[in-house]
Amino acid sequence: MTATGTFGLSSEARNLHWLLSNLVEEVPGVHSVAVVSSDGLLLLSSDPGQNAEAATTERKEGPRGSSADLATIVSGIGSLTVGAAKLMDGGGVKQTMVAMEEGSVFVMAISDGSLLGVHATPDCDMSVVAYHMALFVGRAGHVLTPELRDELRKSRESAT
Numbered sequence: 001m002t003a004t005g006t007f008g009l010s011s012e013a014r015n016l017h018w019l020l021s022n023l024v025e026e027v028p029g030v031h032s033v034a035v036v037s038s039d040g041l042l043l044l045s046s047d048p049g050q051n052a053e054a055a056t057t058e059r060k061e062g063p064r065g066s067s068a069d070l071a072t073i074v075s076g077i078g079s080l081t082v083g084a085a086k087l088m089d090g091g092g093v094k095q096t097m098v099a100m101e102e103g104s105v106f107v108m109a110i111s112d113g114s115l116l117g118v119h120a121t122p123d124c125d126m127s128v129v130a131y132h133m134a135l136f137v138g139r140a141g142h143v144l145t146p147e148l149r150d151e152l153r154k155s156r157e158s159a160t
């Protein structure tokens with residue numbers, strides 16, 4: 001992720017972009033990352049400049065290479081697990097992990113229903129991924145206010 005997509009954003013928004021970039025660049029096995037709002041909209045991603053068509057031809061690492069696809073998956077998994085937790089009287093969902101033959105998907109609650117999703121390799125160190133996700137959530141949770149979510153939505157809309 002490049003800093004060019006952060007021009008004109010508040011310092012809090014730029015800081016979240018930086019944290020997201022760090023998660024992708026510093027954690028071995030991580031392909032892509034997405035932050036999704038409670039209503040399922042993509043707020044931040046590790047590849048904000050790519051559209052779905054370019055992603056499928058240039059980058060095969062993420063779900064069909066698109067951060068929008070990852071956001072959809074994260075939102076769906078988040079919804080499903082919250083519903084399951086309610087049916088089981090399990091309390092709030094903290095983290096969900098799906099292990100597949102060719103990859104892993106992690107979903108962690110941030111705040112106010114927002115979710116952090118990570119697509120990683122099948123052989124990633126799951127505890128390391130979970131640890132770095134928890135660090136991101138700890139740093140991002142208190143600044144991901146309704147105003148900042150609105151700013152991030154608008155910046156994504158203007159980029160497309």
